[in-house]
Amino acid sequence: MRREAKITPQNIVRRSSFVVQQPILISDFNGKRQTPNILRLGLFGGTFNPIHLGHLRSGIEIQEAFSLDKVLFIPTAIPPHKQTWNLLPFAHRLKMVRLAIAGYPFFKASDVEKKIKGKSYSIQTLRFFKKIYGPRVELYFIIGMDAFLEINTWKEYGDLFALSHFVVMDRPGYRKAQIKQFLLQKISPGMIYYPKEKRFLHPNGFSVYLFPITLMDISSTRIRTLRQKNKSIRYLVPEKVEDYILVKNFYAS
Ligand code: ATP
Numbered sequence: 036m037r038r039e040a041k042i043t044p045q046n047i048v049r050r051s052s053f054v055v056q057q058p059i060l061i062s063d064f065n066g067k068r069q070t071p072n073i074l075r076l077g078l079f080g081g082t083f084n085p086i087h088l089g090h091l092r093s094g095i096e097i098q099e100a101f102s103l104d105k106v107l108f109i110p111t112a113i114p115p116h117k118q119t120w121n122l123l124p125f126a127h128r129l130k131m132v133r134l135a136i137a138g139y140p141f142f143k144a145s146d147v148e149k150k151i152k153g154k155s156y157s158i159q160t161l162r163f164f165k166k167i168y169g170p171r172v173e174l175y176f177i178i179g180m181d182a183f184l185e186i187n188t189w190k191e192y193g194d195l196f197a198l199s200h201f202v203v204m205d206r207p208g209y210r211k212a213q214i215k216q217f218l219l220q221k222i223s224p225g226m227i228y229y230p231k232e233k234r235f236l237h238p239n240g241f242s243v244y245l246f247p248i249t250l251m252d253i254s255s256t257r258i259r260t261l262r263q264k265n266k267s268i269r270y271l272v273p274e275k276v277e278d279y280i281l282v283k284n285f286y287a288s
Pocket of ligand 1: 081090178179251252
């Protein structure tokens, strides 16, 4: 079996098509690469308690649309914004992510938030990847609309928009006008909207893309609730994740 090459700065340089140069921040939305020398990394954070098919399907659609070299699934070690009483230990959530993505070449699991001490703040995660890769990386922070509309409560949230693009997964019930108002009021009054690309451009050159994903009405909460009621979770999570949950008897009442 071919082992997936580890993403390291050395590997990036070794890949023949990569030449170190200054990043071009405006990227093509339609999948054509305008930045062939830059590693495009999608960062998909979440509690993943457990990871489910909604996460995985959106990861694929975003990877393809943005021509990302990798999408990193990054389980939160200590979520700053969520209740933790029913949170499985980090190692099990990471294991389920690994089982879920095994064999899919564009996905990788990252334990970076376990390595960073204390609560898992996205600003630290973004700085970590920027520090490792420097100007050779373009980061795409993948986030659900619900979570995005609370981003102004996150630590040093203004700085997030100076490190990464955002891909906001569009879900029903949110209107463009609402998001526009949020971005102008909470993030920057200088945001400009490009309707054709469903993209807001920040004055500093980074973009917030509104990206319509295939809507799958699945949530980790629902999976935990089904388990508590002793009902099946099949076809909501990958089979290997289901097996793991059943063998370990996770989320049972
Ligand atoms: P919980 O029900 O425990 O709150 P969740 O299902 O929302 O969990 P998280 O791990 O908190 O999962 O989510 C990580 C990211 O995935 C968030 O940005 C969230 O908005 C997004 N997300 C959650 N469910 C879906 C889904 N069905 N499709 C696409 N994105 C999703």
